[in-house]
Amino acid sequence: MTSLHPLDPITPGEIQLAVRILESAFPGVKLRYKRIDLQEPAKNEVVPYLEAERRGEVRPRKPARLLAAMFHRLDNGSFYKALLNADTKSVVSAKEMPKGVQGPVDVDEMIEMEQVCLNHPAVKAEIEKLNLPAGMTVCLDPWIYGTDDPNETRRLVQCYMYIVAHDHPQNNHYSLPCKFSPVFDGITQQLVRMDYLPGGGDSQTTETQPWNQVSTVQYAHDLLDEPLRTDLKPYIVQQPEGASFTVVGNAVQWQKWRFRVGFNNREGLVLHNVTYDGRNTFYRLSVSEMTVPYGDPRAPYHRKQAFDVGDVGFGITANQLSLGCDCLGHIKYFDGYRCDSQGTPIQLNNVICMHEQDNGLQHKHTNYRSGAATVVRNRQLVIQMICTVANYEYIFAFILDQAANIELEVRATGILSTVAFDNQNGQTVPWGTNVGPGVMAPSHQHLFSFRIDPAVDGFRNTVYYEDSVPMPEDDQNPWLVGYTTEQNVIKTSGSASTSVERHRVFKFRNDSITNPITHKPIAYKLHAMPSQMLLAHPKSFGSRRARFATRPIWVTKYQDGELYAGGEFTNQSKDSNGVEVWAGRNDPVENEDVVLWHTFGLTHNPRIEDFPVMPMERVSVMLRPDGFFTKNPALDVPPSAQSFNQSTLHPEPACCAGSQDKHQVKL
Amino acid sequence: MTSLHPLDPITPGEIQLAVRILESAFPGVKLRYKRIDLQEPAKNEVVPYLEAERRGEVRPRKPARLLAAMFHRLDNGSFYKALLNADTKSVVSAKEMPKGVQGPVDVDEMIEMEQVCLNHPAVKAEIEKLNLPAGMTVCLDPWIYGTDDPNETRRLVQCYMYIVAHDHPQNNHYSLPCKFSPVFDGITQQLVRMDYLPGGGDSQTTETQPWNQVSTVQYAHDLLDEPLRTDLKPYIVQQPEGASFTVVGNAVQWQKWRFRVGFNNREGLVLHNVTYDGRNTFYRLSVSEMTVPYGDPRAPYHRKQAFDVGDVGFGITANQLSLGCDCLGHIKYFDGYRCDSQGTPIQLNNVICMHEQDNGLQHKHTNYRSGAATVVRNRQLVIQMICTVANYEYIFAFILDQAANIELEVRATGILSTVAFDNQNGQTVPWGTNVGPGVMAPSHQHLFSFRIDPAVDGFRNTVYYEDSVPMPEDDQNPWLVGYTTEQNVIKTSGSASTSVERHRVFKFRNDSITNPITHKPIAYKLHAMPSQMLLAHPKSFGSRRARFATRPIWVTKYQDGELYAGGEFTNQSKDSNGVEVWAGRNDPVENEDVVLWHTFGLTHNPRIEDFPVMPMERVSVMLRPDGFFTKNPALDVPPSAQSFNQSTLHPEPACCAGSQDKHQVKL
Numbered sequence A, B: 001m002t003s004l005h006p007l008d009p010i011t012p013g014e015i016q017l018a019v020r021i022l023e024s025a026f027p028g029v030k031l032r033y034k035r036i037d038l039q040e041p042a043k044n045e046v047v048p049y050l051e052a053e054r055r056g057e058v059r060p061r062k063p064a065r066l067l068a069a070m071f072h073r074l075d076n077g078s079f080y081k082a083l084l085n086a087d088t089k090s091v092v093s094a095k096e097m098p099k100g101v102q103g104p105v106d107v108d109e110m111i112e113m114e115q116v117c118l119n120h121p122a123v124k125a126e127i128e129k130l131n132l133p134a135g136m137t138v139c140l141d142p143w144i145y146g147t148d149d150p151n152e153t154r155r156l157v158q159c160y161m162y163i164v165a166h167d168h169p170q171n172n173h174y175s176l177p178c179k180f181s182p183v184f185d186g187i188t189q190q191l192v193r194m195d196y197l198p199g200g201g202d203s204q205t206t207e208t209q210p211w212n213q214v215s216t217v218q219y220a221h222d223l224l225d226e227p228l229r230t231d232l233k234p235y236i237v238q239q240p241e242g243a244s245f246t247v248v249g250n251a252v253q254w255q256k257w258r259f260r261v262g263f264n265n266r267e268g269l270v271l272h273n274v275t276y277d278g279r280n281t282f283y284r285l286s287v288s289e290m291t292v293p294y295g296d297p298r299a300p301y302h303r304k305q306a307f308d309v310g311d312v313g314f315g316i317t318a319n320q321l322s323l324g325c326d327c328l329g330h331i332k333y334f335d336g337y338r339c340d341s342q343g344t345p346i347q348l349n350n351v352i353c354m355h356e357q358d359n360g361l362q363h364k365h366t367n368y369r370s371g372a373a374t375v376v377r378n379r380q381l382v383i384q385m386i387c388t389v390a391n392y393e394y395i396f397a398f399i400l401d402q403a404a405n406i407e408l409e410v411r412a413t414g415i416l417s418t419v420a421f422d423n424q425n426g427q428t429v430p431w432g433t434n435v436g437p438g439v440m441a442p443s444h445q446h447l448f449s450f451r452i453d454p455a456v457d458g459f460r461n462t463v464y465y466e467d468s469v470p471m472p473e474d475d476q477n478p479w480l481v482g483y484t485t486e487q488n489v490i491k492t493s494g495s496a497s498t499s500v501e502r503h504r505v506f507k508f509r510n511d512s513i514t515n516p517i518t519h520k521p522i523a524y525k526l527h528a529m530p531s532q533m534l535l536a537h538p539k540s541f542g543s544r545r546a547r548f549a550t551r552p553i554w555v556t557k558y559q560d561g562e563l564y565a566g567g568e569f570t571n572q573s574k575d576s577n578g579v580e581v582w583a584g585r586n587d588p589v590e591n592e593d594v595v596l597w598h599t600f601g602l603t604h605n606p607r608i609e610d611f612p613v614m615p616m617e618r619v620s621v622m623l624r625p626d627g628f629f630t631k632n633p634a635l636d637v638p639p640s641a642q643s644f645n646q647s648t649l650h651p652e653p654a655c656c657a658g659s660q661d662k663h664q665v666k667l
Helices: A012-025 A043-055 A107-119 A121-130 A308-312 A579-583 A660-664 B012-025 B043-055 B107-119 B121-130 B308-312 B579-583 B660-664
Strands: A031-039 A066-073 A079-085 A090-096 A137-144 A156-164 A180-185 A191-196 A236-238 A246-248 A251-254 A257-264 A268-276 A279-293 A330-339 A345-366 A373-389 A392-401 A406-414 A432-436 A439-442 A444-454 A462-470 A483-489 A494-496 A505-514 A521-527 A553-557 A594-604 A617-625 B031-039 B066-073 B079-085 B090-096 B137-144 B156-164 B180-185 B191-196 B236-238 B246-248 B251-254 B257-264 B268-276 B279-293 B330-339 B345-366 B373-389 B392-401 B406-414 B432-436 B439-442 B444-454 B462-470 B483-489 B494-496 B505-514 B521-527 B553-557 B594-604 B617-625
Touching: A012 A031, A012 A066, A012 A079, A012 A090, A012 A330, A012 A345, A031 A330, A043 A268, A043 A279, A107 A121, A107 A137, A107 A156, A107 A180, A121 A156, A121 A180, A121 A191, A251 A373, A257 A330, A257 A345, A268 A345, A268 A373, A268 A392, A279 A308, A279 A392, A279 A406, A279 A617, A308 A373, A345 B373, A345 B392, A373 B345, A392 B345, A406 A444, A406 A594, A444 A617, A462 A594, A494 A579, A505 A594, A553 A579, A594 A617, B012 B031, B012 B066, B012 B079, B012 B090, B012 B330, B012 B345, B031 B330, B043 B268, B043 B279, B107 B121, B107 B137, B107 B156, B107 B180, B121 B156, B121 B180, B121 B191, B251 B373, B257 B330, B257 B345, B268 B345, B268 B373, B268 B392, B279 B308, B279 B392, B279 B406, B279 B617, B308 B373, B406 B444, B406 B594, B444 B617, B462 B594, B494 B579, B505 B594, B553 B579, B594 B617
Parallel strands: A345 B406, A406 B345
Antiparallel strands: A031 A066, A066 A079, A079 A090, A137 A156, A156 A180, A180 A191, A236 B236, A246 A251, A251 A257, A257 A268, A268 A279, A279 A444, A330 A345, A345 A373, A373 A392, A392 A406, A406 A617, A432 A439, A444 A594, A462 A483, A462 A505, A494 A553, A505 A521, A521 A617, A553 A594, B031 B066, B066 B079, B079 B090, B137 B156, B156 B180, B180 B191, B246 B251, B251 B257, B257 B268, B268 B279, B279 B444, B330 B345, B345 B373, B373 B392, B392 B406, B406 B617, B432 B439, B444 B594, B462 B483, B462 B505, B494 B553, B505 B521, B521 B617, B553 B594
């Protein structure tokens, strides 16, 4: 019997165990590992365990630790998915996947592909034609090959090439994209085709020409022409008595919240089993998928559509954070593990950080008669990961507060995906922005799927939406100012729209518990973020592969294994086979184990200010109690006081003290 | 010649001067002052001065300091508006306002009205009927009387009465509303009528009955039944080298920004003359008006519609802040002044606070090949005021950052406006939420008007909106994934819609300056907040008084004196006579001195968790450069480093160090 909690992330020992089990199961066959990770236990098996924990009762036997593995047989190239039982050290199942199903990109594969590409004679020949000055080289980002052929079954890699003008670890090669792009077979490592890229406003391409020398737009501090600012003073956060949280393993307790920090290779950070003051709120919260389709219509750019969760994985791409660089204040880090292609466990240090932050005032009221004020600050707990997906960076944070709110914040930063563009003569395109000499950044969208598995005081909930609507012109509304709310229960699985015009909010309620004051079922609500949905045409591969991104709200009946909005295998997928399929079952979802998937995000038509590295753009979604309590749950947070906060008054210049003279001085 | 800057707020000496000028102008007449404040100089007079300052050139002669006064003549009760020249110490104009024009509420008036009401025999008789236990008293909030009679010209005050169950400076009387509401004439101080308030689901009222004793839902820390949390550890912000800003009078310099902090009685905080790196960005930014209409259709609640800027004033209601209570870190405060009814200057201490804050990461990129990362944190400058408008609190902050972004953040907190409601038997209404025994909080909206007077590299700008739209199905778009942007210039003054579906953004561009890289005019963009507009019927007084709240975007040609979206006099207004009138002039606004007014806000259907004091709800609007620079303007911000940030690692418990045992421990 393992000492691990059923929801603990995979351990290095378990990775090694999985390799041993598979080696026994495939004797004499060399396996290339793509992924070995925890398979979360079936919900009906783990909930009794979690409930016993929550209630402080004797816990039942743990569900078996299951491990999921994806690998290639090197004898015949076939791609397998296996489920292993770590307790019994046995194979539960091992299935060969149909031809054409592509697993996610892994780190070793990406590094290998870079080498294969750069060493290929055809690529070398193209580089030669650039006639680069001495010391300059070429590098590449191997890109997911978005589907445009329903019959394609090869694992294809589109290599986007860039000129490296400076031998520096942070040289910005994205400033100098090339106009050729070799396509390789990722399995045979053979060159499939040399694509030439359009450099003007249409799809026309030319043979590779000598490089028209332009300067790189750099972002690294020591490559900038201008001096750094010298007038920024230190800003230090101190918690002299330590943090307000307690951490044991992956279990966290903070300000009436308890939850488990989960980590897996695909989604990265997950919050499990979130309770507030001993009451269930959410069973599982994660960013289940995202897609980044590009709006540049010209081949081969029409294939640029990343699924950063399914194609690669936020766990795999999570940054190993460092104190004082990525995080300010008193920081707790969590590690994770992945395997390499040999099945060796690789420790991922500090991939999740957790810290408290002060977010201004939470509530205040001054009685104007007495002048007496109650002021409570908004202390928050931030659990964060930062993912680098080639050029882009995403910063994901779950932010909990003392009023029982949970926010999912996403910040987009990093470097725009760029293309070569002959913009020196003033040329522009309507689907992108010139961001430097010879370089254009195409418009694109970032659409995230936030998977919310609620447990509002129990595991059977009902999703409904509530609109604010004017009252009709009648006796009840003689002055024509009345408005009311209208409720619509989602009774069968399906999708729904957001509506700014109707101030639509979505709620999770527990029909079996009535709030004694409001006389309505207790609930949490979702402050959804109404966003422009996928712009690609419904008939396009771009849309067929990402149906989740065509609707802002999906509601499904919970089933084990249904975790990823875009389907299990997104890499070169032809159809998404994800949440739209599960929602389409027309399952009854009223007062059931229900899951809500919220698609939100950004249409990102680049600003030149987003280059060479992008000031973060922030989007956020909030979950708030709504009739879950009988009053503001943060009332018992101690008042804001100078004795506690130790703030400092800005000194007044001596010349100004008590004088109107200050008005005379000009900056 | 005054030593004051033309945009400096009014000084106490100027208030005294205004009183002296008016006393001379109205010899022998006793005046009751409602407001004495700065009248900002005409734009065409002050801009040459500001431009000379910006360029470091010899400044031209300052425009005259003008003062605006509102007062009643006590000999005949007439209401006057006067404009005074402080330099020449003379009256420019003094006009009697038409009958029925009501000035804003002032502090003395409100305090007097409370006394008048409580001392009135009819009110005492009603209180008597409540048969309150010994020690309990009644208090009131004098409310703005929303218009429902086009012929009404009296200044009316609707007094909402509450039971004070505890003699404590922070007792929450809003928990115990009464069912009678006297209406007074604010000038004669005579009782006009005793309104009785409905207590059930319809408009039926009854005579005042003995009070059915229920307990008060308290928010003050020392009135809570439950103990305070004891596990919140101190969180201290230190700037050992001081702040990064420089302040001289009301002029501020911080991280390439320069601006002037303005303060007036009506809008409170205003930002003037905002430049970045010596370039003009915005001439003036302010919250020009807001309206809070209630959705309860029952008389007299249909009259509940506050205009917190025009009816009272954010300057008047701004909290006098205190170090360590309202503000964390290194804080600079600004004071303001108002006059009392005698014309005596009243100092408003610390009504604006300014401080730096750390807002996580601003940009990051890791080169995955080298592992080398550039990390820059997001230091912000926050200029904030907190306004208490009877029961509610609003926290307004302009937040500037190092990437040339300006955010307007609004937080709503404070106490819900409540009504008595017989909810003990499970009764509910569709226009409100039961928030305690015998008390209901009606649904309402908060609609703000953000007035943006742009100066994007000059004072002639063009407003346009840009939508993201799919490309048609044609040769240019064979794979059906292309999308482009569509621009629509606003050529004549008017209004426009937001559109989530089209990802509409509004931009301010300078047609005379082309960005050398993008080949498009330089611009700033507005990240508007699409919100549900006013729900009141267009024919209702609620809507006619607040036309600004019926459209999210208004564009007008600048004219001096056109500052307030709801018109100059909102108190008991019958029509708004504001931005909709100015926009309706069909002025040419392309490449002109243009002003954009953005209506945004919240439909607030109360949660019980918003009572007895509301965890803040945050809305925000952002202004961002878009082609204003040629690259990310924050590139030169120094990197985030531990030597600078001095973060702390959370200690690992000894039991866990380097061991898998940690998994065994349960919280």
